[in-house]
Amino acid sequence: MKLYALSLFLHLTSVTVWVGGMFFAYLCLRPAASSLKPEQRLPLWEAALGRFLNWVGIAVVLILLSGLYMMMAMGPANTPWPIHAMAGLGIVMMLAFGHARFASYRRLRRAVQAQNWPDGARALDGVRRIVAFNLVLGFIVIALAAAIRG
Numbered sequence: 001m002k003l004y005a006l007s008l009f010l011h012l013t014s015v016t017v018w019v020g021g022m023f024f025a026y027l028c029l030r031p032a033a034s035s036l037k038p039e040q041r042l043p044l045w046e047a048a049l050g051r052f053l054n055w056v057g058i059a060v061v062l063i064l065l066s067g068l069y070m071m072m073a074m075g076p077a078n079t080p081w082p083i084h085a086m087a088g089l090g091i092v093m094m095l096a097f098g099h100a101r102f103a104s105y106r107r108l109r110r111a112v113q114a115q116n117w118p119d120g121a122r123a124l125d126g127v128r129r130i131v132a133f134n135l136v137l138g139f140i141v142i143a144l145a146a147a148i149r150g
């Protein structure tokens with residue numbers, strides 16, 4: 001497989017893991033878990049998000065490296081504007097992810113360990129807001145990818 005095709009493969013599978021996981025968390029797990037008591041709901045989210053955010057950490061590195069490689073291979077002057085917009089919004093998504101992982105999720109983990117449910121609920125709401133933001137941006141970036149073809 002040529003290096004460009006391999007990069008596109010890694011780019012697209014990583015995007016699938018990230019955006020698909022956010023869709024599942026927000027639109028499937030969140031409504032299903034909402035009827036649980038805080039002492040059940042918050043440890044469930046802490047365990048599920050801990051695993052998901054680790055996978056997203058790997059996905060973010062792969063998206064960045066593969067995307068930059070493909071941009072370099074195209075040559076910056078030949079790169080269409082939707083790809084520049086993709087890179088810009090992609091970096092905003094990565095910074096938002098970093099905040100969710102290293103600020104909000106850490107607070108959630110500490111609160112669950114201390115069995116402090118009100119603090120845990122506030123921290124989880126912080127993660128929820130970032131996931132909503134990144135899910136919308138993710139769909140916009142995928143629309144930009146489609147715009148390259150049209």
Ligand code: HEM
Pocket residue numbers: 008011012015019063064066067068070071083086087088089090091093137138139141142145146148
């Ligand atoms: C730093 C961030 C990023 C950079 C530098 C980047 C760059 C690129 C480049 C150069 C291509 C190849 C286009 C082609 O060969 O036609 C591409 C494809 C693609 N990217 Fe990104 N990207 C980034 C982030 C993202 C993110 C966050 C998403 C989705 C949420 C995304 C979704 C896609 C999709 C769906 C394609 C396939 C387009 C196609 O080939 O038809 N990218 N990206």
